[in-house]
Amino acid sequence: MDIHEHLLRPAIEKFKAEFGAEPERLFLSPGRINIIGEHVDYSDGFVLPAAIDRYICFAVRKTPQTNRCTIIAKDLGETYTFDITMKVKPVQQMWMNYMLGVLSQLQKPENQFCGLEIVLSSTIPMGAGLSSSAALECGFAYLLNELFDLQIPKKEIAVIGQKSEHAFAGVQCGIMDQFASVFGKENKVIMLDCHSLDYQYFDADLRGYSLLLFDSCVKHSHLTSGYNERRKDVEHGKKILWKNFPEIKKFRDFTLAMLDQVKEEMGAVSYKRCLYLLKEIKRVELAAKAISEGNIEYMGRLLTETHDGLSTEFEVSCKELDFLVENVLQQEGVLGARIMGGGFGGCSINLIRENKAEEVIKAISEKYLENFNIRMKVYHVKISDGIKEYTNEYII
Template sequence: MQRKLIENTKAAFRKAFHTEPEHLFLAPGRVNIIGEHVDYNDGFVLPAAIDKYICFAVKKENDSDICTFFAADLDQFFSFNTKEKQVPVEKQWANYLLGVFNAIQESGRDTGGLRIAFSSTIPMGSGLSSSAALECGFAYILNTLFDLRLSKSEMALIGQKSEHTFVGVNCGIMDQFASVFGKENKVIMLDCNSLDHHYYDAKLEGYAWVLFDSCVKHTHLTSGYNDRRRDVDKGKEVLHKKFPQVQKFRDFTLAMLEECREDMGAVPYIRCRYLLKEIRRVEQAVQALSESRPEELGRLMNETHNGLSREFEVSCEEIDFLVEETQKEKGVLGARMMGGGFGGCSINLIREDSVEDITGKISKKYQDRFNIQMKIYSVKISDGIQEYTSDEHIQS
């Protein structure tokens, strides 16, 4: 799969620019094993880079200030002058790249012209962070070819800033961080505020990570997200007033929350309860991985889905159906919705010898119930962004 992507991207470069690329880069998508909606609530997340990539074929233009992109999957070109001030444009995919360049330009670093063709195996719109791969992949290319001396954290933050300023999405740092910092068979326990992080083994012999794409995304994601933030903020206000000595939300206990239940009201209480329990589940999941207890990890995933669906209320009928039917199957350790909610993918931990049978059953049930053909992605935990300069590095 990786080899095919690289060969296709090299062919696209030749077609677009009538020459050979000099460099190849792979930028991965990501999954989040556990820890949803806690990244903006003083909690930890547990993401990992996956073996779905954007491949960039690149040639440096020493005698030009023009940077030209060919988006092979869209059959579209876009160019800009690296000596000019950049502003957002109508072509949305280009804004992810322009935002990265603008952030680097504002830092006072100098770059030059490039020709870049790119293609992807990261499914678009499925919650696997193709946008972060695009942003951070370009930042990595500029850093490598123009010796900008950016740290990995700086590249992740530049990707996030691009999305904030040129795309208009006020995203957290998790997606960009996972794309840059990913390691094969490792999950990252990340504090999204401080960027403190630790790696933990995630080599689960005999088990596979499989994503079921519901192929739906309900329009109330943004409004629902904003409503949840207001609910949580109200709960936090009551907690901090009663317990001013506690600085971070994650340090409140469930007993403290219970004391504030009447003052904050039913909805803020249940939202905060989900978050405090989810923060603790992330810590428990790390322990389960460290001790090679996949059954315990699966149990925590099931608890997370129950909390997201019934307490934080960000699931939907289609995802609940996928998760609940999957959880019934023998050979499934855990299943839950992944991402912001109201559609997208479920993430499932399944015994390898059961994957084919279970995916067939769930796909048929989903088709029968909603008349939608779900998509299935088996993923492996992979390295972060890297340059590939010879076929000896390429996985077949």
């Protein structure tokens, strides 16, 4: 993807058309993928996210003579204007709430703001599970930090983004999305402990391979209720485990042998949920090692194991995604595939040899259309840097 043509130029041209001048600064805030580690963030587990080369661009100019802040969402065709010094509260435009939630945490006597003109342009597809909301929150926090010298540490920017989503968007998300957007590095994955926020980078040289996201274009209505039910199943299982093994401090330290000992007391459903989680936590560690050592074939097998677990043990897949994964695994050059995200719709993530990618896309797109009468969307992604400022060389 030519980032200049698809993202920077449209943002700059829109800014000049609306405000009659060039933006002073450009910031890029990326979406993210999670290579492996689904539903373990609330169970003392690790996740393995990475920032990707899909961004929200913030074209910005300070207007010190006023407190008026005008933000234009180019792709939505919407504008929001407010006084940046006045106390903010949630509004009807959800995209704006992610940013207002950030500002609400930074409106302190020691932080002196002035007016801003901002144009937003994005190459992160909405609703595909690539965390456009985290990119919006953290990108806004980052630019405020830079423009007004707020001295906010990077970890705090991620936490501010998460709190914004909780308070102003009503989504009780974990920290992974925001953390990946802030801390991403090109050709590196992050193994993150979502509880302690301890993290380490692992090399991810995927030359010769493609990471493709196949968007099922479906979202089943039981995503929220299904998620909450899984949380209850897991909490019940944890209570049984800790009752029998009180010496264990973290859920991830329970063994499969311990789980088997309490299977009858726990019940079949909670047993399946905890079985998936304990195996998935281990898979994250194995995947981090595999990708850093260049053992891409083994990493692919781990992705497929995760899908099997999400489908049969955690039961958060759906017929469309099971179809995509089952059929893509039959194609030559595919190393692994799985559902990505919370479940019940969204994307699959597929690891494919680069020289076979287009053949696989053609075959799966045709099969999916034939079986579900839905045109699957395809997103090519590469592991990229976290939030950063772009330099003046891109001003046109």
